[in-house]
Amino acid sequence: MxxxxxxxxxxxxxxxxxxxxxxxxxxxxxxxxxxxxxxxxxxxxxxxxxxxxxxxxxxxxxxxxxxxxxxxxxxxxxxxxxxxxxxDLEQIAKLYLGKLQAAWETPEPINMADYSWMKLELIDQMVRTSSGGAMGRAISDPDAINKEFLRSRLGSEIENAQSAQASEGRRAPVFSKILGKIKKKLAGWLWGHHSETLDEAEFRRSGEIHRWMxxxxxxxxxxxxxxxxxxxxxxxxxxxxxxxxxxxxxxxxxxxxxxxxxxxxxxxxxxxxxxxxxxxxxxxxxxxxxxxx
Ligand SMILES: C[S@@+](CC[C@H](N)C(=O)[O-])C[C@H]1O[C@@H](n2cnc3c(N)ncnc32)[C@H](O)[C@@H]1O
Structure with a gap:
């Protein structure tokens, strides 16, 4: 200590x-x-x-x-x-408004890309239903034209986010995958739940999504x-x-x-x-x- x-x-x-x-x-x-x-x-x-x-x-x-x-x-x-x-909700909101205005006035690809990213920062982490969400996909896009802006927002976390996104899907051990399938089948039989609903409920409990700002x-x-x-x-x-x-x-x-x-x-x-x-x-x-x- x-x-x-x-x-x-x-x-x-x-x-x-x-x-x-x-x-x-x-x-x-x-x-x-x-x-x-x-x-x-x-x-x-x-x-x-x-x-x-x-x-x-x-x-x-x-x-x-x-x-x-x-x-x-x-x-x-x-x-x-x-x-x-x-x-910082204030910083995100100000940037969003600035990028919105720029995209409105000059809808060229770089302005549109920055505007789309700020919209994701506001919304995606609250509404995503699977790990990484639309932000994860945007970060791992090798052709992103606004990489500098993304780095200014995400700092060194961008590399962590990219590697997490790359390993997504390879993570769950076989046993938990089988258990997950059994749970979904059971829920379907018992309550008629669609497996997507169950997936989403499990994901929202996992601690990844934002619940407030x-x-x-x-x-x-x-x-x-x-x-x-x-x-x-x-x-x-x-x-x-x-x-x-x-x-x-x-x-x-x-x-x-x-x-x-x-x-x-x-x-x-x-x-x-x-x-x-x-x-x-x-x-x-x-x-x-x-x-x-
Ligand atoms: C976005 S990460 C931030 C991790 C780290 N503090 C950082 O700054 O990089 C959110 C962390 O909060 C943890 N977390 C979310 N809900 C939690 C809870 N109810 N109890 C304990 N940890 C929780 C998650 O497991 C995750 O590690």
């Missing part, structure tokens, strides 16, 4: 550091513990110096997202920091309503968490890993924490209050 600090990375995916407590629904390594954040954060009250999650909040429904942030508040020590990275105003309102204070918008390699840039989580050698992000930090108040914790807990639904008490 770094200098006695307990640092927690929620929904870390493949981006974690061994000095941190790393949690994810699908652990990619022995250094990541399995946890479904919808059930809470499996840590003691007031135990973490910092909690961080990148591109996780938007995968939860607004209600579950709020619960998870309430959990971040609970597990943080007084004066501890919460750092959040989410796709945030901007600087809605995120600030949300964390303040849970008792956090001192909300700040940061750069990818700027943080009040000691040594954060050295962990290379949001920026690789100073270059943002996910340039489409809004990075924010806020703090659990040091003095008034008992009062604000009680307030935050009181705002959570009943079954969750018991869990965190």
């Amino acid at each position: 770094s200098a006695g600090q307990k640092l927690v990375n929620l929904g870390c995916g493949r981006h974690f550091h061994s000095d941190w407590v790393n949690l994810d629904l699908v652990p990619f390594s022995d250094e990541v513990k399995a946890a479904d954040l919808i059930n809470g954060v499996p840590l003691e009250n007031n135990s973490a110096d910092a909690v961080y999650h990148s591109h996780v909040l938007e995968h939860l429904s607004p209600q579950c997202g709020r619960k998870m942030l309430g959990e971040c508040f609970r597990v943080l020590k007084p004066a501890g920091y919460l750092r959040i990275a989410v796709p 945030y901007d600087r105003v809605s995120l600030r309102e949300l964390v303040f309503s849970l008792g956090f204070s001192d909300f700040r918008i940061c750069d990818a390699d700027e943080s009040r968490i000691p040594g954060f840039s050295g962990y290379q989580l949001d920026a690789l050698e100073g270059v943002p890993r996910k340039p489409d992000s809004l990075f924010i930090e806020c703090q659990k108040p040091a003095e008034t924490f008992a009062k604000t914790e009680a307030t935050a807990r009181a705002r959570l639904p009943g079954e969750f209050q018991e869990k965190v008490a």
Whole structure:
């Protein structure tokens, strides 16, 4: 653990550091513990110096997202920091409008390609019904004429997205494929469900799709309503968490890993924490209050 600090990375995916407590629904390594954040954060009250999650909040429904942030508040020590990275709805909306106007005025291929991409950024991750969606197909198109623009939006993640797209379909082990087929047959017999409906329901539970989006105003309102204070918008390699840039989580050698992000930090108040914790807990639904008490 770094200098006695307990640092927690929620929904870390493949981006974690061994000095941190790393949690994810699908652990990619022995250094990541399995946890479904919808059930809470499996840590003691007031135990973490910092909690961080990148591109996780938007995968939860607004209600579950709020619960998870309430959990971040609970597990943080007084004066501890919460750092959040989410796709920036404001930035996406502004870019979309700019590209829309350019495509309207000058419908040449490059403007049309950028406009189509921004539409995908707004919509595809919410409505896709299979892994990668239309964004995945656009990224892996070798003939894309707007590769530079795609890189400006996706940063180094573009390579990860391309290799994930390439391995799609080769991933499921034979056993789970057979099990999947049996489940679909059974559902068809029992409830008359079409197998596509079942596929889609399974996919939507897998954690890939976006269920909500945030901007600087809605995120600030949300964390303040849970008792956090001192909300700040940061750069990818700027943080009040000691040594954060050295962990290379949001920026690789100073270059943002996910340039489409809004990075924010806020703090659990040091003095008034008992009062604000009680307030935050009181705002959570009943079954969750018991869990965190
Ligand atoms: C878009 S990835 C982001 C991964 C990583 N934090 C990053 O910045 O690259 C979203 C991650 O959230 C995880 N996730 C989604 N829903 C979750 C849940 N209910 N509990 C725990 N992890 C979840 C997914 O498994 C996935 O690893």
